[in-house]
Amino acid sequence: MNMSRFALVVCPHCRNPFIIEPGPRIVSCRNCNKRLEAARLKVFFSSDNFQEVQAARASVVAGLSGDSAGFEEAAPRLGRDVMERIGERLQERRFIEDKRRVNEKMEEEARQTRKKGQQAILREAFEELSEKGDVAIEEYWAKVSFHGIDRLKFDQWVEKMVETGVAYSPKYGFLRKS
Structure with missing residues (x-):
């Protein structure tokens, strides 16, 4: 992880985005409770400003739920490169549709x-x-x-x-x- 104070990561098991602070070697996903090695998690966004990281998390959650307008709304606050990186990893229609179907089932x-x-x-x-x-x-x-x-x-x-x-x-x- 970078030296920023807050980082946005996504659980590899349940695809839940959450915010962590550097320091602990092991973190738990807030959704599925899996214990994860912090160093092995992909950091999608990091910043010293907690509100920026919250906005990034909100856009990822909106993207996962299929709300492309909500996903794009965060773009001016985060910058195009960050939005593209988040979009490449999480905004695929198939993933969103599969996640919705699994949750419904x-x-x-x-x-x-x-x-x-x-x-x-x-x-x-x-x-x-x-x-x-x-x-x-x-x-x-x-x-x-x-x-x-x-x-x-x-x-x-x-x-x-x-x-x-x-x-x-x-x-x-x-x-x-x-």
Whole structure:
């Protein structure tokens, strides 16, 4: 990092922009709580003026949310070179659209989980997958893991299905409806 007092960085995991001050070797993302090495983070903007760094962060957030007018509004305060650098890294339409879709899907999945309950989700997912024949346990896990079900609970559920005769295992790693 440069010798500026404040720096705008973006979490490589969740793409959340946040401001850090030089000094700590390890920082935590304010959004996903991942611990990150400060020296390995890409600095998008830095300054001794906190308001400038806040404006840069606001423009990045606007750019990520698809608000190109808000993104461009910060240009006079930051300078074209900074805006172009931020724009190249964060303003791609595909990234913005993908992030929006992922957020919508996660919100919908969270609502569904709260409404139904985990057992109903596990049961419905197995029914849906078993219509095609044998169910790969990892495919089953991938389908239900987004609902906030932890792996231990999932493994216990699979064991319970086999023990009670709801399903059986024709070969290692697969389930078949009984």
